[in-house]
Amino acid sequence: MTSSSYKTMGQQFGRRSWAEPWKIKMVEPLRMVSHEDRLLAAEEAGYNTFLLRSHDVYIDLLTDSGTSAMSDRQWAGIMLGDESYAGSRNFYHLEDAVRDYYGYQYVVPTHQGRGAEHLISQVVIKQGQYVPANMYFTTTRLHQELAGGIFVDVIISEAHDPSNLHPFKGNVDLNKLEDLIKREGVENIAFISLAGTVNMAGGQPVSMENVRALRELCDRYCIPIYLDATRMVENAFFIQQREDGYKDKSVAEILREFCSYTDGAWMSAKKDNLVNIGGWLAVNNHDLFDKLRNMVVVYEGLHTYGGMAGRDMEALAIGIAEGVQDDHVRSRVGQVLYLGRLLIDWDIPIVQPVGGHAIFLDAKAFYTHLSQDQFPAQTLAAQLYQESGVRGMERGIVSAGRDPKTGKHRYPALELTRLAIPRRVYTQAHMDVVAEAVKKVFDIRQQTRGLKMVYEPEYLRFFQARFEPIP
Numbered sequence: 001m002t003s004s005s006y007k008t009m010g011q012q013f014g015r016r017s018w019a020e021p022w023k024i025k026m027v028e029p030l031r032m033v034s035h036e037d038r039l040l041a042a043e044e045a046g047y048n049t050f051l052l053r054s055h056d057v058y059i060d061l062l063t064d065s066g067t068s069a070m071s072d073r074q075w076a077g078i079m080l081g082d083e084s085y086a087g088s089r090n091f092y093h094l095e096d097a098v099r100d101y102y103g104y105q106y107v108v109p110t111h112q113g114r115g116a117e118h119l120i121s122q123v124v125i126k127q128g129q130y131v132p133a134n135m136y137f138t139t140t141r142l143h144q145e146l147a148g149g150i151f152v153d154v155i156i157s158e159a160h161d162p163s164n165l166h167p168f169k170g171n172v173d174l175n176k177l178e179d180l181i182k183r184e185g186v187e188n189i190a191f192i193s194l195a196g197t198v199n200m201a202g203g204q205p206v207s208m209e210n211v212r213a214l215r216e217l218c219d220r221y222c223i224p225i226y227l228d229a230t231r232m233v234e235n236a237f238f239i240q241q242r243e244d245g246y247k248d249k250s251v252a253e254i255l256r257e258f259c260s261y262t263d264g265a266w267m268s269a270k271k272d273n274l275v276n277i278g279g280w281l282a283v284n285n286h287d288l289f290d291k292l293r294n295m296v297v298v299y300e301g302l303h304t305y306g307g308m309a310g311r312d313m314e315a316l317a318i319g320i321a322e323g324v325q326d327d328h329v330r331s332r333v334g335q336v337l338y339l340g341r342l343l344i345d346w347d348i349p350i351v352q353p354v355g356g357h358a359i360f361l362d363a364k365a366f367y368t369h370l371s372q373d374q375f376p377a378q379t380l381a382a383q384l385y386q387e388s389g390v391r392g393m394e395r396g397i398v399s400a401g402r403d404p405k406t407g408k409h410r411y412p413a414l415e416l417t418r419l420a421i422p423r424r425v426y427t428q429a430h431m432d433v434v435a436e437a438v439k440k441v442f443d444i445r446q447q448t449r450g451l452k453m454v455y456e457p458e459y460l461r462f463f464q465a466r467f468e469p470i471p
Contacts, residue, residue: 018330018331018334020331020335020424020427021325021327021328021331022071022331022424025072030058030059031055031058032058032389033056033058033389035386037056038056038385038386038389039386041053041056041385042382042385042386045466046454046455046465046466046467046468047378047379047382047451047466047467047468047469048378048382048462048464048465048466048467049062049381049382049385049391049392049393049394050062050393050462050463050464051464051466052385052391056389057385057389057390057391058388058389058390059388059389059390059391059426059430059433059434060391060422061358061390061391061392061418061419061420061421061422061434062391062392062393062420063393063420064271064357064358064420064421064422064423065268065270065271065420066112066270066275066276066277067270067276067422067425068270068271068274068275068276068422068423068424068425069422069423069424069425070274070275070276070315070319071274071318071319071322071424073318073322074274074275074315074318074319074322075315077311077314077315077317077318078311078312078314078315079311080311080314081309081310081311081312081313081314082310082314083309083310083311084310085302085305086302086304087304088304088305088310088313089310090310090311090313090314090317091109091304091305091310091313093313093314093317094107094109094280094313094314094316094317094320095107096317097316097317097318097320097321098280098282098320101252101255101256101320101321101324102229102232102255102256102259102265102282103256103259103260104259104264104265104282104283104284105282105283105284105286105289106282106283106284106285106286106289106293107280107281107282108280108281108282108289108292108293108296108303108306109278109279109280109296109300109303109304109305109306109307109308109313110266110278110279110280110281110296110300110306110307110308111277111278111279111300111301111306111307111308112268112269112270112277112278112279112307113139113230113266113267113268113269113270113279114139114143114268114279115279115299115300115306115307116266116267116268116279116280116281117139117140117143117144117266118143118299119266119281119292119295119296119299119300120226120264120266120281120292121143121144121146121147121149122147122295123288123291123292123295124190124191124224124226124288125144125147125148125149125190125191126148126190127148128148128150128188129148129149129150129188129189129190130149130150130151130152130180130184130188130189130190131144131149131150131151131152131189131190131191131193132152132153132154132172132176132177132180132189132192132193133151133152133153133154133155133192133193133194133195134153134154134155134159134170134171134172134193134194134195134198134201134206135153135155135159135170135195135198135200135201136151136153136200136400137195137199137200137228138200138399138401138460138462139460140193140195140228142459142460144190144193145404149190152180154172154173154176154177154180155169155170155171155172155173155198155201156169156171156172156173157173159171159198159201159204160201160413160414161413162202162349162350162351162352162360162362162365162414162416163349163352164352165352165353166353167205167207167238167242167243167353168204168205168206168207168210168238168242168243169198169201169202169204169205169353170195170196170197170198170201170204170205170206170235171206171207171210172192172194172206172210172214174210174213174214174217177192177214177217178217181221181223186221186222186223189221189223191223191224191225191226191263192214192218192223192224192225192226193226193228194206194211194214194225194226194227194228194262195227195228195230196227196228196229196230196231196232196234196235196236196258197231197232197234197235197238197355197356197357199230199231199357199395200395200399200412200414200416201351201355201414202351202355202358202360202414202416203231203234203336203351203354203355203356203357203358203360204351204353204355205234205235205238205239205242205355205356206235206258207239207242207243208239208243208246208254208257208258209243211258211261211262212261214261215261215262224263224264225261225262225263226262226263226264226265226266227259227262227264227265227266228265228266229259229265229266229267229272230266230267230268230271230272231271231272231356231357232255232258232259232265232272233251233255233272233323233324233329234272234329234332234333234355234356234357235258235356236251236252236254236255236258236324236329237251237254237329237330237333237356238333238356239254239258240254250324250326251324251325251326251329252324252325255324263283263284263285264281264282264283264284264285264288265281265282266279266280266281266282267279267280267281267282269316269319269320271357272323273316273319273320273323274319274322274323274423274424275312275315275316275319277308277312278308278312278313278315278316280306280316281296332356332421332423332424333356335421335426335428335431336354336355336356336357336358336359336421337354338428338431339359339419339421339431339434339435340352340354340359341354342431342432342435343359343361343435343438343439346435346439346442348361348438348439348442349361349362349365349366350362351414351416357420357421358418358419358420358421359418359419359421360395360414360416360417360418360419361377361380361392361416361417361418361419361438362414362415362416363376363377363379363380363396363415363416363417364376364415366380366441366442366445367379367380367445367448367450369446370448370450371450372396372397372409372411372415373397373409374450374451374452374470375394375396375397375398375450375451375452375453375467376396376415376450377394377395377396377397377398377415377416377417378394378396378398378451378467379448379449379450379451380392380394380417380441381393381394381417382451382467383441383448384417384437384438384441387437387440387441388433388434388437388440388441390419390433390434390437390438392417392418392419392420393417393418393420393462394416394417394418394462395414395416395417395418396412396414396415396416396417397409397410397411397412397415398453398461398462398465399412399462400412401460401461401462419434419438449469449470449471450469450470451467451468451469451470452467452468452469452470453465453466453467454466454467454468
């Protein structure tokens, strides 16, 4: 049968004809708890899916961070861990991998991504400086604010519209950025904080054209660009699929070119790099590297392990190479797209175009009868778990937190419930189950009541806040 015949057959049956580029070597049994037990578990967790115990969860889509399945080669690498305190050979393998695939010269390992965010913020930001970014990310913005920075959103306006089909909704609005620079002065801009496949916008990518133009603008004003490279592999795939001139280039080639327009990057290696723990920070400026290398000793560990064991650095070095393989990325994003298409076919409101790492349910469109103060995205995450045992998470007013000056809630335009798909973990059958569970919750949406917050921690409240149903 020809490839065109397969395509026709796939269209006939309403699904894509492809298979994952791996086979299962080991399994972890799943457990479905009863509906009554799920109701009790949700109540005990304060209707916050982060506070659920994992053994009470059936399909876990809370995050794609650290939840991927490692390959046999990565597990073999674990056995080659050099646990020397200083100068571990695994660090040098990691350093070579970052240089080869991302192109940065100097590498500082960290225990995970937020450790890298903390280091770059403390070293680069001066009190009162602005940090323009293509939408905020929770931990990134907090570290920048704790260092004295002021976050400014300069993403294009299309990113705040869940139904807008712009292919690169992660793009920086260059006019917004230049207006900020002229208004506040170059000396008051710390750096440009650029994220690939913008998480809070629904996993939306940045185009190569946009980052190239951003580089030209920043060169005129001598402003550095630092990249959140956490999901840049998926961003590279979208460039390959959507942008003129890149369809014949590999994901690895596109990734390297994109990074070449930036001055450095921080990485939560628990995503694209296919490991359960780890991170890194990489720059091209030696003087900056010297400061970061000194700071990592204070907060993380020696500059040749940075909070990671040697075995973890070895698995990470291998994961960097595996994570850029075209077949892997096509399968990874394809599974997310498969789930998205099921929901779109049922007219369930999600962020479109479908992103690279997750489906983002539009909670405002689900619960038109709930105000944002009734936490619709948090409500949707809790409802989905109670109905099906599927765990997602809130990305709306709870994640946005409070304005540090006024103490009032921030009200983001997007009120989303995220279903993040771990890499190499679940099958298409699991995606079918998830889609059916979402549809059932959608069908009973008018009967759903909102939540009220009864406990709020000082920082990053979405992790530990507790809620109760509104009577």
